[in-house]
Amino acid sequence: MSSSGFAPLPPSFYQAPVLDLARAMIGKVLVHVAKEGTLAGRIVECEAYRGPLDLAAHSAGGRRTKRTEVMFGPAGHAYMYFLYGMHWAFNVVAGEEGDPHAILVRALEPTLGVELMAARRNLPETSVQLANGPGKLCAALGLGASAYGLSLKGPRLFLAEGQRRAALGRSPRINVDYAGAWAARPWRFYERGNRYVSVRPRD
DNA sequence: GAATAGATTGTCT
DNA sequence: GACAATCTATTCT
Numbered sequence: 001m002s003s004s005g006f007a008p009l010p011p012s013f014y015q016a017p018v019l020d021l022a023r024a025m026i027g028k029v030l031v032h033v034a035k036e037g038t039l040a041g042r043i044v045e046c047e048a049y050r051g052p053l054d055l056a057a058h059s060a061g062g063r064r065t066k067r068t069e070v071m072f073g074p075a076g077h078a079y080m081y082f083l084y085g086m087h088w089a090f091n092v093v094a095g096e097e098g099d100p101h102a103i104l105v106r107a108l109e110p111t112l113g114v115e116l117m118a119a120r121r122n123l124p125e126t127s128v129q130l131a132n133g134p135g136k137l138c139a140a141l142g143l144g145a146s147a148y149g150l151s152l153k154g155p156r157l158f159l160a161e162g163q164r165r166a167a168l169g170r171s172p173r174i175n176v177d178y179a180g181a182w183a184a185r186p187w188r189f190y191e192r193g194n195r196y197v198s199v200r201p202r203d
Numbered sequence: 204g205a206a207t208a209g210a211t212t213g214t215c216t
Numbered sequence: 217g218a219c220a221a222t223c224t225a226t227t228c229t
Contacts, residue, residue: 084219084222084223134221134222135223215219
């Protein structure tokens with residue numbers, strides 16, 4: 001148990017095929033121990049990206065650059081990327097070393113540090129929009145470039161135990177229409193009925 | 204509720 | 217120089 005009161009999941013948790021890991025991550029708790037306080041939320045939505053074959057992945061075709069480098073390393077590390085000029089997104093690196101797989105965390109149900117999240121997001125503490133999107137959750141938790149490549153063994157940033165409370169839902173991934181047939185694959189996972197899921201599923 | 208446009212910058216062609 | 221695994225405000229219906 002760390003000083004944050006949460007115990008990081010063991011490295012073995014991340015030693016699973018990327019689709020299995022994505023499923024297993026729903027209900028787990030993402031914890032960021034920041035200077036200003038500890039922030040945490042249940043993962044209620046995520047998406048699997050399986051390069052080099054998956055054309056929706058940043059590592060499509062085996063593209064290995066400064067940005068994608070951490071995806072080629074061992075599982076259980078943070079892959080951060082910046083997009084649209086103003087948003088950060090948080091991913092968990094998955095797969096064997098050399099397999100550039102990752103899981104984008106798309107939405108959290110805030111559980112700890114809600115006051116600080118609300119301040120960072122300039123929203124009421126009761127708002128459902130604190131962390132219901134990839135960019136929003138990074139803003140709420142204060143995650144950015146400095147989190148790139150961090151090991152999820154902790155103690156600063158890690159996943160902790162947590163339970164899924166409703167059935168697992170699946171759908172195609174969001175905003176990857178450019179990926180052709182890969183865009184249709186049901187590689188987005190979410191907790192059914194959870195109001196913090198970002199894009200209303202068809203359920 | 205749905206559709207649209209604008210913001211703004213690191214990364215790659 | 218183009219564009220992106222997005223978010224927000226605005227303008228409809």
